[in-house]
Amino acid sequence: NAGVMQNPRHLVRRRGQEARLRCSPMKGHSHVYWYRQLPEEGLKFMVYLQKENIIDESGMPKERFSAEFPKEGPSILRIQQVVRGDSAAYFCASRQGLNQPQHFGDGTRLSIL
């Protein structure tokens, strides 16, 4: 099992552009979580998705951010009109069953010029 795969590992965008971050969960995992880590801070929860459903988006900024986990394909975290403050490491985690722990990907480091 290859583990949780995130791409790209590094993404550079200019202010105003869109950023798309992808996460392929571990095989057999249908639950996906996104976390953000700002410089010098811990990981902060953003959103929890199950196939085709958003379960908890209480950590998502109200504007410009959206997430999806379609029936087929990876989960996507989309940031529109990026600003400098969006520069961070974005981590994806997946889990299998209810009592199973979350497994993390390597993260995507987003830099905004």
Added chain:
Amino acid sequence: AQRVTQPEKLLSVFKGAPVELKCNYSYSGSPELFWYVQYSRQRLQLLLRHISRESIKGFTADLNKGETSFHLKKPFAQEEDSAMYYCALQETSGSRLTFGEGTQLTVNP
């Protein structure tokens, strides 16, 4: 709201010395607690969870509900234990994780 506090950002010990990484939490219910570790250039990985009550790589952690703590301990630190350690809380099974800010452990030879 739930909160996890790791009071030490940096912790340095010598090889063979005991090590304790502190974690305190605030939550009114009965959460599940975890320790995750991130070695240099590697992804975040689960070290242990309190419901397993097991020892991984010589590390143990006991949930103290009275003191709302979940400190990570190892009696004899090794150089390969040098890493970033995160304590995390989960309100209910399957819900989001709330992380502390992490403690960077350095074990000196």
